[in-house]
Amino acid sequence: MKTFIIPAQDIRIIVQKVGLDHLMDAMISRLTTTFRQFDAACYSIPARSGFTYHNPYLGLLEWMPVMQHKAAVAIKVVGYHPSNPTRNGLPTILSTVSSYDTHTGHLVGLADATFLTALRTGAASAIATRALMHPDSRVVGLIGAGAQAVSQLHALSRVFEIDHVMVYDVDPMVTRSFSARVEFLNLEVTPVDGSGLSRLASDADVICTATSVEIGAGEVFHDRDLKPHLHVNAVGADFPGKFEVPLTLLQRSFVCPDFPEQAFKEGECQRLLPEQIGGSLVDVIQQPEKYAYAQQMSSVFDSTGWALEDQIAMDLLLDYAGELGLGMAIELESVSRDPRDPYHFASPTYHHNSQS
Amino acid sequence: MKTFIIPAQDIRIIVQKVGLDHLMDAMISRLTTTFRQFDAACYSIPARSGFTYHNPYLGLLEWMPVMQHKAAVAIKVVGYHPSNPTRNGLPTILSTVSSYDTHTGHLVGLADATFLTALRTGAASAIATRALMHPDSRVVGLIGAGAQAVSQLHALSRVFEIDHVMVYDVDPMVTRSFSARVEFLNLEVTPVDGSGLSRLASDADVICTATSVEIGAGEVFHDRDLKPHLHVNAVGADFPGKFEVPLTLLQRSFVCPDFPEQAFKEGECQRLLPEQIGGSLVDVIQQPEKYAYAQQMSSVFDSTGWALEDQIAMDLLLDYAGELGLGMAIELESVSRDPRDPYHFASPTYHHNSQS
Numbered sequence: 258m259k260t261f262i263i264p265a266q267d268i269r270i271i272v273q274k275v276g277l278d279h280l281m282d283a284m285i286s287r288l289t290t291t292f293r294q295f296d297a298a299c300y301s302i303p304a305r306s307g308f309t310y311h312n313p314y315l316g317l318l319e320w321m322p323v324m325q326h327k328a329a330v331a332i333k334v335v336g337y338h339p340s341n342p343t344r345n346g347l348p349t350i351l352s353t354v355s356s357y358d359t360h361t362g363h364l365v366g367l368a369d370a371t372f373l374t375a376l377r378t379g380a381a382s383a384i385a386t387r388a389l390m391h392p393d394s395r396v397v398g399l400i401g402a403g404a405q406a407v408s409q410l411h412a413l414s415r416v417f418e419i420d421h422v423m424v425y426d427v428d429p430m431v432t433r434s435f436s437a438r439v440e441f442l443n444l445e446v447t448p449v450d451g452s453g454l455s456r457l458a459s460d461a462d463v464i465c466t467a468t469s470v471e472i473g474a475g476e477v478f479h480d481r482d483l484k485p486h487l488h489v490n491a492v493g494a495d496f497p498g499k500f501e502v503p504l505t506l507l508q509r510s511f512v513c514p515d516f517p518e519q520a521f522k523e524g525e526c527q528r529l530l531p532e533q534i535g536g537s538l539v540d541v542i543q544q545p546e547k548y549a550y551a552q553q554m555s556s557v558f559d560s561t562g563w564a565l566e567d568q569i570a571m572d573l574l575l576d577y578a579g580e581l582g583l584g585m586a587i588e589l590e591s592v593s594r595d596p597r598d599p600y601h602f603a604s605p606t607y608h609h610n611s612q613s
Numbered sequence: 614m615k616t617f618i619i620p621a622q623d624i625r626i627i628v629q630k631v632g633l634d635h636l637m638d639a640m641i642s643r644l645t646t647t648f649r650q651f652d653a654a655c656y657s658i659p660a661r662s663g664f665t666y667h668n669p670y671l672g673l674l675e676w677m678p679v680m681q682h683k684a685a686v687a688i689k690v691v692g693y694h695p696s697n698p699t700r701n702g703l704p705t706i707l708s709t710v711s712s713y714d715t716h717t718g719h720l721v722g723l724a725d726a727t728f729l730t731a732l733r734t735g736a737a738s739a740i741a742t743r744a745l746m747h748p749d750s751r752v753v754g755l756i757g758a759g760a761q762a763v764s765q766l767h768a769l770s771r772v773f774e775i776d777h778v779m780v781y782d783v784d785p786m787v788t789r790s791f792s793a794r795v796e797f798l799n800l801e802v803t804p805v806d807g808s809g810l811s812r813l814a815s816d817a818d819v820i821c822t823a824t825s826v827e828i829g830a831g832e833v834f835h836d837r838d839l840k841p842h843l844h845v846n847a848v849g850a851d852f853p854g855k856f857e858v859p860l861t862l863l864q865r866s867f868v869c870p871d872f873p874e875q876a877f878k879e880g881e882c883q884r885l886l887p888e889q890i891g892g893s894l895v896d897v898i899q900q901p902e903k904y905a906y907a908q909q910m911s912s913v914f915d916s917t918g919w920a921l922e923d924q925i926a927m928d929l930l931l932d933y934a935g936e937l938g939l940g941m942a943i944e945l946e947s948v949s950r951d952p953r954d955p956y957h958f959a960s961p962t963y964h965h966n967s968q969s
Contacts, residue, residue: 258703262618264943264944264945265958268947269947269958269959273959277956308680308686310680312682312683312716316716318680318686320688322664324666327666332676332690334688334713335718338716338717341717341952346950346952347719347952348949348952351717351946352718357674359668360672360694361694361701361703362672362674362693362697362707362708363692364690369947371946371947371955375955376955402953403953404952405955407953408956434951434953438953438954438957441956585943587618587620588622589618589620589709589723590621590707590708590725591624591625591728592621592703593704595790596697596702596703597787597790597794598760598763598794599704599727599732599761599763599764600794600797601794602625603629603633
């Protein structure tokens with residue numbers, strides 16, 4: 258009984274063979290279909306929980322489980338360590354995802370989810386933006402220019418025509434290096450410094466906030482001269498007490514959480530009452546006519562990250578790995594031929610090949 | 614940045630090279646030391662949670678996280694599927710354990726925990742039995758003769774002299790096959806059928822219950838003619854509503870949960886009030902004089918399974934794997950040289966070897 262493992266090297270091959278654009282399109286498409294067909298009765302998705310610590314820098318390690326009834330369980334484990342890029346040369350977010358068979362409890366697969374998290378978080382924002390932005394939107398403002406900003410912009414570029422991008426990060430070096438990181442998108446990208454941030458906010462039709470702003474230190478832009486139809490993808494809020502969007506903007510906007518239960522704990526929704534929520538992303542995708550009015554007003558997609566998205570992302574990856582003959586199968590669990598003898602698998606008389 | 618994976622094949626080699634007795638002794642010894650030194654302030658150990666389902670047979674998939682502060686996080690994922698042995702030829706319990714670095718969130722290691730769960734559950738019972746049984750105990754009764762019964766008996770045989778073992782399972786085939794599974798222990802084992810169960814209970818100095826009794830269907834033996842100093846290791850209770858030990862016995866016994874918070878949810882302690890608990894296993898090990906009186910009365914170790922035990926078991930395994938040069942190192946997480954570019958690791962110009 259094997260466990261199928263997809264390491265970084267195989268994801269590299271998938272990206273190179275399939276292409277980033279095609280992968281993102283496939284992710285957006287599958288996620289849209291999943292949202293459209295989503296029936297809460299067929300899933301169990303508890304809000305994530307985890308450990309928060311200072312070791313000595315702030316860190317968070319969370320598990321995000323999801324069960325599709327009568328099918329599979331997926332658990333993503335995700336680390337959030339904002340000091341990683343500067344102190345360890347590692348991404349802020351490191352992650353893996355595993356899936357389990359609910360007939361037997363067998364660990365069916367394990368894959369890197371660092372890349373998948375960037376992909377699916379971008380895809381979710383693209384879906385929300387397509388549904389909620391004003392149809393004439395052309396200017397994107399990015400606040401926070403780290404790893405997630407790259408896949409946010411990539412995903413947005415797949416769902417509407419972008420004329421101009423402005424980008425700001427608290428770290429000027431990160432702001433400056435952004436253009437090179439999104440060169441493959443062939444977009445006009447203008448880096449701005451702190452003095453240009455208000456201009457970025459007022460010129461943008463769509464803003465993505467993907468920051469590691471500290472707990473209690475947000476809002477990351479001011480509610481001043483914003484476009485009346487501004488759409489914001491607030492991606493960075495993932496902690497109780499952490500938020501990015503001005504409260505006054507939230508209060509007058511159509512606010513759309515990915516996963517309301519979790520967003521009230523960790524997202525922008527922390528600062529709102531349930532009656533101030535417009536509808537979840539699933540609501541918006543399932544009833545487009547009902548929510549079409551939101552395109553004519555300001556809107557905020559409160560993206561906290563939903564385990565369902567990870568399950569869809571992993572399924573996508575498994576499908577490509579299967580098509581391309583990638584991944585490695587390992588006999589991980591010590592399963593004896595006699596299931597009632599936990600030691601038998603290791604006995605000298607045990608014949609490995611005769612194991613089912 | 615590699616993830617260290619220990620598959621079944623390498624555990625097989627460890628067992629063959631180190632020997633089962635030595636492994637169990639090492640597990641008992643490390644766990645005892647850990648309990649003796651345990652300081653709750655240095656750990657975060659939430660009660661496990663999980664998914665319960667019928668697909669179509671009863672199943673449970675749980676995650677058991679533990680954090681040693683300023684050090685590591687371990688998460689065991691454990692499946693409990695009582696129909697596995699008869700329907701799928703697989704153990705009731707299938708499990709894996711993973712450990713994470715709290716500096717970066719990196720997945721450091723992944724190992725089979727099917728074998729480890731049997732090992733550490735046995736070791737915990739041995740530690741509790743050594744501390745709580747009457748010193749003259751010589752007769753062991755096993756109720757439930759599946760995989761866990763094998764490692765329970767093995768562990769007990771490492772901490773006291775056993776003269777005689779009686780074994781009962783609801784499935785007569787399982788009862789009969791038990792002797793062969795514990796042949797390596799060279800103990801006198803008497804299988805009994807339903808009519809012999811009361812004799813088993815009344816003759817035993819130490820009973821281990823390790824059953825898949827259904828929710829609400831326990832108690833698995835009667836409180837009749839039991840030895841006044843009987844010690845019970847109740848291993849099977851792991852579900853709200855599932856229990857094994859007669860309530861009247863619990864009420865007059867020194868009840869010792871492994872992890873009180875969890876035992877009140879899922880263990881024998883479900884049926885008790887906090888004031889009916891004698892002390893946790895850590896209490897008993899840290900203050901042996903204070904609890905010595907428990908050896909002169911009946912006692913119940915309420916073993917629900919503690920994530921701390923899994924972390925210690927995994928550390929033991931990692932140490933042996935290191936000594937013996939076993940395990941495989943896989944670059945699992947897609948880490949770009951530029952931590953702010955989630956796509957860079959996959960770009961055609963990316964030089965794998967130059968990655969740190």
